[in-house]
Amino acid sequence: MTRFAVTYRIRAATRAEAMARAEGIALEQTVEIPRDLVPPGYVTDEILGRVEDLGRLAADVWRAVVSYSPDSAGDDLTQFLNVIFGNSSIQAGIRVIGLDPGPEMARRHPGPRFGIAGLRRLTGRATGGMIAPVLKPMGLSPQDFARLAAGCVRGGADIVKEDHGLAGQPTAPFRARVEAVARAVAEENARRGTAALYFPNLSGRPEEIEANLRFARDAGAGGILVMPGLFGFGLVERIAGDAGLNLPVMTHPAFLGPYVLAPDTGIDHGTLFGTIQRLAGVDISVFPNVGGRFGFTAAECAQIAGACRTPAGPGRPMLPSPGGGMSVARAADMQAMYGEDVVFLLGGSLLQDPARIDTAVAAMRRALDAAPKG
Amino acid sequence: MTRFAVTYRIRAATRAEAMARAEGIALEQTVEIPRDLVPPGYVTDEILGRVEDLGRLAADVWRAVVSYSPDSAGDDLTQFLNVIFGNSSIQAGIRVIGLDPGPEMARRHPGPRFGIAGLRRLTGRATGGMIAPVLKPMGLSPQDFARLAAGCVRGGADIVKEDHGLAGQPTAPFRARVEAVARAVAEENARRGTAALYFPNLSGRPEEIEANLRFARDAGAGGILVMPGLFGFGLVERIAGDAGLNLPVMTHPAFLGPYVLAPDTGIDHGTLFGTIQRLAGVDISVFPNVGGRFGFTAAECAQIAGACRTPAGPGRPMLPSPGGGMSVARAADMQAMYGEDVVFLLGGSLLQDPARIDTAVAAMRRALDAAPKG
Numbered sequence: 001m002t003r004f005a006v007t008y009r010i011r012a013a014t015r016a017e018a019m020a021r022a023e024g025i026a027l028e029q030t031v032e033i034p035r036d037l038v039p040p041g042y043v044t045d046e047i048l049g050r051v052e053d054l055g056r057l058a059a060d061v062w063r064a065v066v067s068y069s070p071d072s073a074g075d076d077l078t079q080f081l082n083v084i085f086g087n088s089s090i091q092a093g094i095r096v097i098g099l100d101p102g103p104e105m106a107r108r109h110p111g112p113r114f115g116i117a118g119l120r121r122l123t124g125r126a127t128g129g130m131i132a133p134v135l136k137p138m139g140l141s142p143q144d145f146a147r148l149a150a151g152c153v154r155g156g157a158d159i160v161k162e163d164h165g166l167a168g169q170p171t172a173p174f175r176a177r178v179e180a181v182a183r184a185v186a187e188e189n190a191r192r193g194t195a196a197l198y199f200p201n202l203s204g205r206p207e208e209i210e211a212n213l214r215f216a217r218d219a220g221a222g223g224i225l226v227m228p229g230l231f232g233f234g235l236v237e238r239i240a241g242d243a244g245l246n247l248p249v250m251t252h253p254a255f256l257g258p259y260v261l262a263p264d265t266g267i268d269h270g271t272l273f274g275t276i277q278r279l280a281g282v283d284i285s286v287f288p289n290v291g292g293r294f295g296f297t298a299a300e301c302a303q304i305a306g307a308c309r310t311p312a313g314p315g316r317p318m319l320p321s322p323g324g325g326m327s328v329a330r331a332a333d334m335q336a337m338y339g340e341d342v343v344f345l346l347g348g349s350l351l352q353d354p355a356r357i358d359t360a361v362a363a364m365r366r367a368l369d370a371a372p373k374g
Numbered sequence: 375m376t377r378f379a380v381t382y383r384i385r386a387a388t389r390a391e392a393m394a395r396a397e398g399i400a401l402e403q404t405v406e407i408p409r410d411l412v413p414p415g416y417v418t419d420e421i422l423g424r425v426e427d428l429g430r431l432a433a434d435v436w437r438a439v440v441s442y443s444p445d446s447a448g449d450d451l452t453q454f455l456n457v458i459f460g461n462s463s464i465q466a467g468i469r470v471i472g473l474d475p476g477p478e479m480a481r482r483h484p485g486p487r488f489g490i491a492g493l494r495r496l497t498g499r500a501t502g503g504m505i506a507p508v509l510k511p512m513g514l515s516p517q518d519f520a521r522l523a524a525g526c527v528r529g530g531a532d533i534v535k536e537d538h539g540l541a542g543q544p545t546a547p548f549r550a551r552v553e554a555v556a557r558a559v560a561e562e563n564a565r566r567g568t569a570a571l572y573f574p575n576l577s578g579r580p581e582e583i584e585a586n587l588r589f590a591r592d593a594g595a596g597g598i599l600v601m602p603g604l605f606g607f608g609l610v611e612r613i614a615g616d617a618g619l620n621l622p623v624m625t626h627p628a629f630l631g632p633y634v635l636a637p638d639t640g641i642d643h644g645t646l647f648g649t650i651q652r653l654a655g656v657d658i659s660v661f662p663n664v665g666g667r668f669g670f671t672a673a674e675c676a677q678i679a680g681a682c683r684t685p686a687g688p689g690r691p692m693l694p695s696p697g698g699g700m701s702v703a704r705a706a707d708m709q710a711m712y713g714e715d716v717v718f719l720l721g722g723s724l725l726q727d728p729a730r731i732d733t734a735v736a737a738m739r740r741a742l743d744a745a746p747k748g
Contacts, residue, residue: 028667031511032537033722042545043513072512074542076579078604082539082628086601090631090662092669137405138446139417163406165456168448171416205450206612227460230452232606238580254456257464262636288464293402295466348407 003067004105005052006084007098010062011264015054022051022064025094028087030072047072063097070104077109077280078234085267096267099275101314109279111315113240114248116341119283119319122222122248123158124195129335129368130343131156132199132321133350133361135181136163142172142180148357149181152350153188153196155361159284159343160185160198164227164252167203174203175215182220197222199250202231202239209235213245223248223283229255233280240281250284250321250343251277260300269300274307277318284319284343289334292324298337305338319343331367340373377441378479379426380458381472384436385638389428396425396438399468402461404446421446437471444478451483451654452608459641470641473649475688483653485689487614488622490715493657493693496596496622497532498569503709503742504717505530506573506695507724507735509555510537516546516554522731523555526724527562527570529735533658533717534559534572538601538626541577548577549589556594571596573624576605576613583609587619597622597657603629607654614655624658624695624717625651634674643674648681651692658693658717663708666698672711679712693717705741714747 008025012018023035026049031038038044046069053065073080088094101109112118120126133152135145145166152160160181168174178200185198200221204212209231216224224247228236240249253273259266260273267276269287277285285308288294290301305320323345326334334344350360382399386392397409400423405412412418420443427439447454462468475483486492494500507526509519519536526534534555542548552574559572574595578586583605590598598621602610614623627647633640634647641650643661651659659682662668664675679694697719700708708718724734 024667030539031513032539033511033725037722037725038511039513043511047511047513047543071544072539074544074577076542076577076582078579078601079541079577082541082601082604086538086604086628088631089603089629090627090635090668092635137407137412137417137421139405139413139421164460165404165406165446167453167456168450169421170445170448203448203450203453205452206606206609208450227452227456229463230456230460230606231608232580232604234605235580253464254460255463257462258632258636258640261464261466261639262632265635266632293398294464348411351407351411 002102002104003069004073004102005065005067005100006096008064008066009057009095009097010064011060011093012062013060018062018064019051019054021094022054022066025049025064025088026051026066029083030068032087070108073105075108076234077237078232080105080109081233081276089266093264095263095265096271099271101279106314109237109314111278111313112281112283112318114283115316115318116309117316119248122195123197125158128340129338130158130319131346131361131364131368132159132161132343133157133346133357134161134163135166138163138165138169139171142177145172145177146180146184148354149198150184150188151357152361153185153192153194155358156365157196157361159223160196161250161345162199162201162225164201164225164254166201174212178216178221179219186220199223199225201225213239217245217247221247223250225250225252227252227254228280229253233276236282237280240283248283249281250286251282252286253288268303269296270303270307273304275314277308278314281315282318284321286321286323286345289322289325291330294324302337305342309341317341321345323347326364328363328367331364332371335368335371376476376478377443378447378476379439379441379474380470382438382440383431383469383471384438385434385467386436387434392436392438393425393428396428396440399423399438399462400425400440403457404442406461444482447479449482450608451611452606454479454483455607455650463640467638469637469639470645473645475653480688483611483688485652485687486655486657486692488657489690489692490683491690493622496569497571499532502714503712504532504693505720505735505738505742506533506535506717507531507720507731508535508537509540512537512539512543513545516551519546519551520554520558522728523572524558524562525731526735527559527566527568529732530739531570531735533597534570535599535624535719536573536575538575538599538628540575548586552590552595553593560594573597573599575599587613591619591621595621597624599624599626601626601628602654603627607650610656611654614657622657623655624660625656626660627662642677643670644677644681647678649688651682652687652689655689656692658695660695660697660719663696663699665704668698676711679716683715691715695719697721700738702737702741705738706745709742709745709747
């Protein structure tokens with residue numbers, strides 16, 4: 001069928017209550033009027049959500065599959081997400097735990113332009129995990145960031161990523177910073193024959209975004225970091241799908257926490273940080289790693305990595321990017337957990353001695369290379 | 375002081391743990407590196423978040439006030455929200471329960487262009503609650519929506535609002551629909567000497583948004599409905615702040631549910647549906663009413679209404695707009711609860727007989743006018 005299907009986890013005491021809630025979702029996400037008022041014909045037959053399946057997961061927890069018409073969602077990702085979970089996100093005890101776009105929505109949202117294979121080609125890292133040191137803290141000057149970035153490239157970084165907090169701070173405005181860092185990365189790449197990619201953090205007022213994207217590309221950015229929780233997934237898809245820009249997209253989970261933290265509401269880790277990201281065309285999805293400052297479990301991280309990389313789609317497999325919790329001591333564990341198709345973020349621990357960040361990055365590269373594969 | 379202050383509700387067993395968590399937030403939301411690595415001088419003195427106050431709310435629940443520099447947030451709302459709650463949103467047991475922009479951020483985000491007084495002037499409704507019937511369901515034709523809209527104006531609607539699910543459905547594409555409905559509303563207003571405002575639902579791919587906004591304005595829309603949960607608050611502010619467009623903005627809570635539903639994470643009802651909306655320049659904030667299909671309590675709704683209308687700011691007072699749970703029978707209760715400065719959404723109940731929607735709207739107007747004031 002051409003319809004897309006969303007799997008919801010529903011809290012309900014009985015099968016009858018669960019079915020009533022599922023049918024309530026099917027109404028709420030489409031026509032948003034009582035069932036007996038839904039006009040017959042096209043609206044009832046095509047537009048109205050349809051409960052396709054209902055099963056029990058635990059004592060008072062159910063799994064309901066509701067299908068929707070591509071006609072309800074149109075061709076923009078914003079409205080697609082609105083049909084998936086717009087109003088139901090506000091009802092207690094409903095969580096999105098699966099999303100099958102079906103052939104038609106998969107065609108409208110073809111997924112990552114680069115994906116895992118594309119990023120390996122661009123960075124020249126044919127095998128092994130990639131490492132992405134993070135430029136921070138906010139408050140430094142463009143020259144400070146440029147020096148740090150050059151050190152990261154010397155140390156063997158595959159990607160030099162900006163902290164998601166770097167925006168338009170007066171000490172390092174977007175353009176001055178991007179220009180300085182991109183130049184430093186290019187010079188260091190030229191010197192060493194490497195192909196490290198610089199991902200600036202997209203920032204600015206909505207009316208500045210397009211110009212900032214072009215500026216970053218023209219300055220030599222090798223990709224772009226975007227926060228879908230603040231800018232919306234629609235903008236992410238628009239950037240990822242831009243053939244003229246042709247930049248890989250990495251997303252940051254800022255502001256998205258509440259979707260995953262409470263088990264009874266929101267969207268599960270794999271769907272939010274994997275499936276939806278792929279539909280938006282994202283190439284690298286950042287999420288908080290187990291063992292870091294955030295509370296994601298190993299199982300949640302594995303679910304994200306699985307959703308990012310499954311050959312089943314949607315679109316090309318993409319790279320999971322766990323942030324935090326990585327160190328020389330943990331490199332073997334991390335590689336055992338994530339395998340090779342992964343981008344490890346390296347954060348504050350690199351800044352023990354900013355002047356020797358190259359040494360710190362190189363130590364991580366050696367630790368990863370020395371760790372047992374697969 | 376010029377710093378802005380965020381109040382967080384923190385779960386912690388002891389005062390020492392609560393203080394450590396508050397100091398962790400101050401780091402996480404700004405420099406995002408360990409405290410001992412923060413460079414001295416400007417970064418430590420200005421950029422680093424500062425714990426200003428810590429108090430106990432309950433056995434293991436604390437209230438921490440953290441202040442931040444306007445330099446960290448720049449002048450775009452997206453980055454302002456990123457500093458308020460970007461990464462901390464992903465940490466369990468942290469909830470934003472208050473936001474004081476301080477003089478500098480209040481200057482950068484001056485708030486609603488119209489607010490309560492502006493909407494009363496535009497609609498001609500000098501006193502009493504306003505009513506806003508909703509055009510739905512998706513799947514109808516532009517002519518169907520135009521007929522419904524005309525009926526709503528005849529019945530005495532102050533605002534004719536589109537359902538947030540109306541987007542680019544093939545049966546009623548954005549432009550054809552907006553044109554037909556705007557014309558119907560204008561004709562009916564001319565006939566009756568009224569000034570009902572039509573608020574189409576903003577939809578489209580990011581690259582279509584600007585053109586869709588101009589199209590709606592030129593077609594005669596009297597305002598615009600936007601979903602910040604899907605488009606981002608940055609876009610909302612950009613629309614609300616556009617003097618050329620000069621349209622009041624109503625926001626819809628789609629996709630924002632997880633922020634408020636779990637008591638231990640996210641953002642509280644008043645801050646999300648009140649304070650932040652005012653900073654974004656919103657004139658009317660829609661939220662699910664007590665007694666409807668959603669589970670907001672009377673206290674949560676009162677918190678939202680209070681945050682929308684307090685003369686303390688930020689910016690002009692704006693209109694709370696409870697959706698659902700309104701009926702002729704409940705009109706007196708609702709007016710007693712919300713007072714007069716409110717926009718009541720009227721949904722599916724109006725569609726019992728679509729051809730007589732004017733009668734249904736008029737009955738609600740009469741019930742509201744007959745209800746005791748204040």
